[in-house]
Amino acid sequence: xxxxxxxxxxxxxxxxxxxxxxxxxxxxxxxxxxxxxxxxxxxxxxxxxxxxxxxxxxxxxxxxxxxxxxxxxxxxxxxxxxxxxxxxxxxxxxxxxxxxxxxxxxxxxxxxxxxxxxxxxxxxxxxxxxxxxxxxxxxxxxxxxxxxxxxxxxxxxxxxxxxxxxxxxxxxxxxxxxxxxxxxxxxxxxxxxxxxxxxxxxxxxxxxxxxxxxxxxxxxxxxxxxxxxxxxxxxxxxxxxxxxxxxxxxxxxxxxxxxxxxxxxxxxxxxxxxxxxxxxxxxxxxxxxxxxxxxxxxxxxxxxxxxxxxxxxxxxxxxxxxxxxxxxxxxxxxxxxxxxxxxxxxxxxxxxxxxxxxxxxxxxxxxxxxxxxxxxxxxxxxxxxxxxxxxxxxxxx
Ligand code: ADP
Ligand code: MG
Numbered sequence: 001x002x003x004x005x006x007x008x009x010x011x012x013x014x015x016x017x018x019x020x021x022x023x024x025x026x027x028x029x030x031x032x033x034x035x036x037x038x039x040x041x042x043x044x045x046x047x048x049x050x051x052x053x054x055x056x057x058x059x060x061x062x063x064x065x066x067x068x069x070x071x072x073x074x075x076x077x078x079x080x081x082x083x084x085x086x087x088x089x090x091x092x093x094x095x096x097x098x099x100x101x102x103x104x105x106x107x108x109x110x111x112x113x114x115x116x117x118x119x120x121x122x123x124x125x126x127x128x129x130x131x132x133x134x135x136x137x138x139x140x141x142x143x144x145x146x147x148x149x150x151x152x153x154x155x156x157x158x159x160x161x162x163x164x165x166x167x168x169x170x171x172x173x174x175x176x177x178x179x180x181x182x183x184x185x186x187x188x189x190x191x192x193x194x195x196x197x198x199x200x201x202x203x204x205x206x207x208x209x210x211x212x213x214x215x216x217x218x219x220x221x222x223x224x225x226x227x228x229x230x231x232x233x234x235x236x237x238x239x240x241x242x243x244x245x246x247x248x249x250x251x252x253x254x255x256x257x258x259x260x261x262x263x264x265x266x267x268x269x270x271x272x273x274x275x276x277x278x279x280x281x282x283x284x285x286x287x288x289x290x291x292x293x294x295x296x297x298x299x300x301x302x303x304x305x306x307x308x309x310x311x312x313x314x315x316x317x318x319x320x321x322x323x324x325x326x327x328x329x330x331x332x333x334x335x336x337x338x339x340x341x342x343x344x345x346x347x348x349x350x351x352x353x354x355x356x357x358x359x360x361x362x363x364x365x366x367x368x369x370x371x372x373x374x375x376x377x378x379x380x381x382x383x384x385x386x387x388x389x390x391x392x393x394x395x396x397x
């Protein structure tokens with residue numbers, strides 16, 4: 001951190017100048033006792049106790065306060081930077097939405113029964129940690145279907161899953177990315193997506209056998225959060241999603257977002273984030289899935305949803321919304337700004353106190369006890385000013 005570097009150099013400077021304050025007057029014929037006293041007073045009042053206490057207490061208090069409200073901020077540097085965000089980018093599924101989609105329809109494309117399509121899909125999805133995967137499994141078990149054992153499972157972030165089910169290769173995932181769509185599939189998929197839902201195609205040995213409709217709900221706090229973030233950052237948040245454009249647009253509209261980028265693979269999300277950074281924005285990305293981890297790492301700051309977040313995403317993130325509460329985001333930005341303000345106030349106060357006391361000591365005569373009192377008093381005040389960030393009122397959702 002910038003301040004830490006300054007503190008180090010400052011401390012060295014104080015020690016060296018103390019030697020000068022002692023040696024120079026002595027060399028010019030000064031009397032030992034008063035010269036030594038003045039140099040000692042100088043060292044006390046010029047030492048950077050107040051400067052050291054200026055930065056960490058506000059930031060650590062803010063981190064503690066955020067923790068009490070279900071937000072894990074991983075370092076003081078992150079806390080310092082959160083408030084400088086100028087552009088927020090949201091992932092859709094699991095972030096702006098509840099992340100608990102439900103299967104609302106099963107359409108058959110081949111000579112299989114709907115239940116069989118669902119059973120095969122759920123068997124393939126069983127090891128998946130994606131919200132869509134869990135929804136498919138829940139739908140199948142909810143209908144009393146017994147899942148088959150699977151082998152050779154693989155998940156491709158942003159695309160879907162593949163597994164061997166009863167000797168057949170079953171794939172479940174994004175229609176646009178998995179298949180060259182047949183006309184009947186296109187009709188089914190377009191109808192689903194036009195309603196704002198997510199369509200997932202099921203393939204057996206490369207042949208499309210069905211389309212699952214999954215409906216997810218916007219988090220009730222999403223729209224208010226978007227409005228608050230626009231006010232704080234000066235820009236409306238954008239949506240970066242791997243889902244289809246129609247579903248993304250319909251959902252974004254409800255949340256008050258107009259800038260929508262859909263059908264993105266993880267690397268496309270990275271590219272969008274990089275483009276925003278190149279345009280000079282200080283970008284904060286919020287996501288939950290493993291497909292968001294690269295984008296989180298590319299952003300200035302990454303925030304993960306705690307409940308739905310995949311392990312990699314939680315690890316990559318600079319902060320975690322442990323309770324998946326979106327309203328914590330604007331509160332966090334405000335808290336960070338308040339902490340930064342306290343840091344600046346403290347630095348100004350510390351500088352004034354040090355300059356005043358040093359001038360008094362060098363130009364006039366500052367009695368040692370008064371020097372100690374001024375120095376320690378200032379330090380305590382600055383410490384207390386930092387602890388203000390612990391107060392309940394510093395958290396404003
Ligand atoms: P988002 O960016 O909105 O969180 P993802 O990138 O996680 O969406 O997923 C993008 C698309 O990839 C989904 O809409 C779906 O079509 C497909 N997909 C990804 N994982 C799965 C899965 N486990 N099962 C089915 N489809 C999946
Ligand atoms: Mg997601």
